[in-house]
Amino acid sequence: MSLKIVVLAKQVPDTRNVGKEAMRTDGTINRGALAAVFNPEDLNALEMALSIKDLCNAEVHVLTMGPPRAAEIVREAIFRGADSGAVISDSRFAGSDTLATSYALSMAIKKLGTVDLVLCGRQAIDGDTAQVGPQVAEKLNIPQITYAEEALEVTPNTVVVKRRLENGIEVVKTTLPALITVQSSAKSCRFRNALRVMKYKYATSLHEGRFENVSTIFKSKDYLQIEEWNAEDINANPQRLGLLGSPTKVKNIESMVLAQKESQMLSNSEEDLMTLTKDLMDTHILS
Amino acid sequence: MNDILVYCEVNDNREFAEVSLELCSKARKLADELKVQVDALVLCDDLNGAENQLFQYGVDRVILATSNHLFPYRTLPHFSILVNVVKQYNPQILLLGATHIGRDLAPRVASRLSCGLTADCTNLEVGSYTDAKKGKEYSQLLYQIRPAFGGNIVATIVNPETRPQMATVREGVMKKEVYNIEYKGVVEKIDPQLYLNDEDLAVEIINREVEAHSINIKNAQIIVSGGYGVGSKENFSLLHKYASLIGGEVGATRAAVDAGFTEPQRQIGQTGVTVRPKLYVACGISGAVQHCAGMAESAKIISINTDPSAPINAMADYVIVGDVTSVLEKLIKCYSACQK
Numbered sequence: 001m002s003l004k005i006v007v008l009a010k011q012v013p014d015t016r017n018v019g020k021e022a023m024r025t026d027g028t029i030n031r032g033a034l035a036a037v038f039n040p041e042d043l044n045a046l047e048m049a050l051s052i053k054d055l056c057n058a059e060v061h062v063l064t065m066g067p068p069r070a071a072e073i074v075r076e077a078i079f080r081g082a083d084s085g086a087v088i089s090d091s092r093f094a095g096s097d098t099l100a101t102s103y104a105l106s107m108a109i110k111k112l113g114t115v116d117l118v119l120c121g122r123q124a125i126d127g128d129t130a131q132v133g134p135q136v137a138e139k140l141n142i143p144q145i146t147y148a149e150e151a152l153e154v155t156p157n158t159v160v161v162k163r164r165l166e167n168g169i170e171v172v173k174t175t176l177p178a179l180i181t182v183q184s185s186a187k188s189c190r191f192r193n194a195l196r197v198m199k200y201k202y203a204t205s206l207h208e209g210r211f212e213n214v215s216t217i218f219k220s221k222d223y224l225q226i227e228e229w230n231a232e233d234i235n236a237n238p239q240r241l242g243l244l245g246s247p248t249k250v251k252n253i254e255s256m257v258l259a260q261k262e263s264q265m266l267s268n269s270e271e272d273l274m275t276l277t278k279d280l281m282d283t284h285i286l287s
Numbered sequence: 288m289n290d291i292l293v294y295c296e297v298n299d300n301r302e303f304a305e306v307s308l309e310l311c312s313k314a315r316k317l318a319d320e321l322k323v324q325v326d327a328l329v330l331c332d333d334l335n336g337a338e339n340q341l342f343q344y345g346v347d348r349v350i351l352a353t354s355n356h357l358f359p360y361r362t363l364p365h366f367s368i369l370v371n372v373v374k375q376y377n378p379q380i381l382l383l384g385a386t387h388i389g390r391d392l393a394p395r396v397a398s399r400l401s402c403g404l405t406a407d408c409t410n411l412e413v414g415s416y417t418d419a420k421k422g423k424e425y426s427q428l429l430y431q432i433r434p435a436f437g438g439n440i441v442a443t444i445v446n447p448e449t450r451p452q453m454a455t456v457r458e459g460v461m462k463k464e465v466y467n468i469e470y471k472g473v474v475e476k477i478d479p480q481l482y483l484n485d486e487d488l489a490v491e492i493i494n495r496e497v498e499a500h501s502i503n504i505k506n507a508q509i510i511v512s513g514g515y516g517v518g519s520k521e522n523f524s525l526l527h528k529y530a531s532l533i534g535g536e537v538g539a540t541r542a543a544v545d546a547g548f549t550e551p552q553r554q555i556g557q558t559g560v561t562v563r564p565k566l567y568v569a570c571g572i573s574g575a576v577q578h579c580a581g582m583a584e585s586a587k588i589i590s591i592n593t594d595p596s597a598p599i600n601a602m603a604d605y606v607i608v609g610d611v612t613s614v615l616e617k618l619i620k621c622y623s624a625c626q627k
Contacts, residue, residue, distance in 0.1 A: 099398060099403065128407065129407075130390050132394075134391060134392075134395040134398070135398035138398035139398060143362070143489045144391070145490065146362075146390070147391075165387060166387045166388075167299075167497055170359075170494065170495045171495075172491065174489055247446050247448060247449040248431075249403075249418070249445050249446070250442050251416055251442075251445045252443050253435065254440065254441050255440060261588075261602055261603065263600055263605065264604065265595075265606050265608065266606065267607075267609070268609025270617050273614065273617045276621075277625055280587075285509075286509075286533050286566070
C-alpha cells in the first residue's frame with residue numbers, strides 16, 4: 001500500500017522584493033522584470049509531502065499550471081525529492097480566474113487516478129486569494145483542511161493535521177482522500193539533493209525551450225521528460241477554461257489616487273524632531 | 288427581488304465576529320440602494336437569542352440553524368447548509384468576512400455554485416457594466432473593488448452572469464454602524480438535519496487551543512508601523528519601545544511580516560487589518576497601495592524614510608528624511624524630555 005500524494009505548485013512573479021529596476025516611471029510595476037519563483041507556501045506544501053514520504057511508503061507528484069517555462073517548478077521539486085511531475089499548459093487556460101484554474105487542476109489530478117492526498121500552499125503571492133485549494137477540494141468532492149502547519153499522523157485511511165486558527169490552533173483528523181493547504185509557518189522546504197540534481201539536471205518538457213535536441217535527450221533517458229498536458233490530455237471542457245470559464249470579469253483598472261497632503265519636510269536633527277514632538281503634544285495627539 | 292445574504296460568523300465566545308456586523312451594516316446600505324432585504328445566516332449550536340442583536344444593524348431576516356455539528360466551525364457542515372440556503376433563497380449577493388473561516392468557506396461554496404468570488408475587497412458599490420464583446424448591458428451589479436497586483440492600481444471586478452455575486456471583506460474595512468436600535472426583523476429557523484449527511488462529518492476536531500490574548504491593533508489610537516526598510520527583527524524592538532512610550536501599538540507591512548520581523552497579527556493593509564488611528568508613524572514603509580489601503584484614513588501620518596520620494600510621503604503630514612533607527616532614538620529622547 002503506497003500513498004499517492006499530489007502537490008500543486010505555482011510559478012509566480014516575486015512580488016516580495018520589488019526593486020527599483022522593476023518600477024516604471026509612472027509608478028507601476030513591470031511584471032516582466034520580476035524574477036519567476038516557486039510560490040513560497042507551495043514549497044511548504046512540498047516539504048509536508050516529502051516528510052510524509054520519509055515516514056511511509058508514498059509517491060509524490062507535482063502539478064503546475066502555467067506557460068511551458070513552468071517546467072522549472074517541476075524540475076525544482078524533483079531536485080528536492082518529488083518523484084515526478086507535469087506541466088498543465090494550454091493557451092486556452094489564459095485569463096483563468098480561480099474557478100477556471102481549480103477546474104483545470106482538478107481534471108489534471110483526476111488523470112493521475114486515485115489520489116490519497118492533495119497538498120498545496122495556502123495562497124500564491126501574486127493573487128493572495130487563497131481560493132484555489134478549497135475550490136479544487138470541492139471539485140474533487142473531498143474534505144479540505146486549510147491553514148495547516150504540520151501533518152501529525154498519517155495512516156492509509158486518515159491524516160491528523162495541526163492547523164492555525166486566527167487566535168489559536170486546532171488539531172483535526174480527516175478521512176482520506178483529502179486536500180490540505182499549507183501555510184508559511186509550516187516547516188521550510190528541504191534543499192536540493194545533490195544526487196538528484198545530477199540525475200535530473202537535464203530534465204525538461206517538450207516546449208520548455210531549454211535545449212534544441214530534446215527528442216534525443218528523451219530517447220536516451222526517458223526519465224528526463226517532464227510531461228506536458230494540454231486541455232485534451234486532462235479531458236477538460238473548453239467552455240470551463242480560461243476567460244470563458246471565468247465568471248469574474250475585470251470591469252476596469254484605475255490608478256489609485258491617494259489623498260495627497262501638503263507634507264511638512266523635517267530633517268533628522270534633534271531640533272526638528274523636538275519641534276515635531278512638541279507640536280504633537282500641543283495638539284493632544286500625544287499626551 | 289433577490290436579497291443580500293451575509294454569512295455571520297460566530298466566535299469562540301458565541302459572539303458575532305466584528306467583521307460580520309460590519310458586513311451587515313454595508314449590506315443594509317447596498318440593500319437600500321437595490322431596494323431589497325438583508326438576510327443573515329447564523330450557524331451555531333445555541334446562541335440563546337443573541338441572533339436578535341443583528342437587527343439593529345439593518346438585518347431584515349435571520350436564517351438560523353442550530354446543531355452541535357455547527358459549533359465550533361467545521362468546513363463541510365457549514366458548506367452544505369450555506370449552499371442549500373443559497374439554492375433555496377436565491378440571494379443576488381453573498382458576503383463573508385475574509386477571516387480564516389470566511390476564506391475557508393467562501394471558495395468552496397463558490398466552486399459548488401460555479402459563481403465568481405472576489406477576495407479581500409476594499410470597497411463594494413452598485414453600478415452598471417457593459418460587456419463590449421457581447422454587446423450586453425447589465426445594471427445594478429455589485430462592484431467588487433480591490434487593489435490588484437501590479438503596483439498602484441485598483442481593479443473593479445464584476446460577476447455579470449452568475450449569482451450570487453460573492454465577495455469577502457477584511458475586518459475593519461467597512462464600518463459597523465447601528466442602522467436603527469429599534470429595527471426589528473424576523474428569525475426563520477431551518478432544520479440543519481435536512482442538509483447534513485454523514486460525509487459532512489468526515490473531519491473531526493481532536494483538540495482546540497484558543498489563545499486569550501491576541502494582538503489587537505484595530506482599535507489602537509496610535510500606531511507605530513514598520514516596513515521592510517526597518518531592516519531587522521532587532522530594529523523592530525525600537526518601534527516597540529517608542530510605541531509603548533507614547534501609548535501606541537506596533538503595526539507592520541506585509542513585507543516586514545514576510546521577512547519575519549514581526550507577527551502576522553500586526554499586518555496592516557489589504558490582506559491585513561484596516562486601521563484608523565489618530566496618529567500613524569510609518570517607519571521605513573515605501574507605501575505599496577495594498578498597505579496604504581489599510582491606513583489611508585489615519586488622522587495624522589508621519590513618514591520616516593531614507594528615500595525622500597517614497598510614495599507614502601505624499602500622504603504624510605510630516606516627512607522625516609533619515610534612517611529609522613536614528614530617528615526613532617531621537618524621537619524617544621525628545622518625548623522623554625518633554626515628559627519631565
